[in-house]
Amino acid sequence: EFSRQPFNHLVFTGSTAVGKLVMAGAAENLVPVTLELGGKSPVLVGQSADIANAAERIAVGKSANSGQLCVSPDTVWVHTSQTEAFIAALQRVYAGLYPTIADNCDVTPVVNQRHLVRVESYIADAGERGARVVIAGDSSSANTAESRRMPLRIVVNPAVDSVIAQHEIFGPALVLRSYSAMADAVAEINAGERPLALYYFGSDAAEQQWVLDHTLSGGVSINDVTMHPALHDAPFGGVGASGMGHYHGREGFLEFSH
Secondary structure, X not given: OHHHOOOOOEEEEOOHHHHHHXXXXXXXXXXXXXXXXXXXXXXXXXXXXOHHHHHHHHHHHHHHXXXXXXXXXXXXXXXXXXHHHHHHHHHHHHHHHOOOOOOOOOOOOXXXXXXXXXXXXXXXXXXXXXXXXXXXXXXXXXXHHHHOOOOEEEEEOOOOOOHHHHOOOOOOEEEEEEEOOHHHHHHHHHHOOOOOEEEEEOOOHHHHHHHHHOOOOXXXXXXXOOOHHHOOOOOEEOOHHHEXXXXXXXXHHHHOOO
């Protein structure tokens, strides 16, 4: 109802599905829209990356608001030779950040019961389809039904048709996929919708440039996650299914001016 009003301009932040409804409502009055949506923001961990550093930054970024951020890391791609080391590092960092879960006010609850059930169902579906689910953090202290606080679950190599592999997680779970060649990982990312954010970890300048040249996303952070939207003088927005238009700084002034 709100998006069907004859405004001069609408900006919406949320899911791709609701973004479509907002755009359809705005179209009745030819109201221009700026849509900042989401998607399965990937993290590419190159073989040249410092695994401990990458795990720490990904853990901090993923745990911010318990993964309920539009630019939250969704799927992490790690070389097969480094997969187990990365999982161990992520568990170690997360346990240090959050030694307890249910009674820890530093752990953001899942926003409501419906989304708690949704995230749990994603993880259960992946497990039933053969994925390995690894808990990062103290699961014994988690009381999800009452506190809605969940330890981070790492879903390792889920089936490509599983729900968690197809839909944005937007919660305290992380998909981890192993790759043999960076080109294979990039090809799989490009086979999906354009993400709002893409992240690369590594010290190989040539590989970093190759990733930038062969992917398309709303924005990129290198050797960190979730940081580029914090740069208020740089444009922020999506592309394709992750949105249209951008704001912040000069570009934001132009976006909302005629």
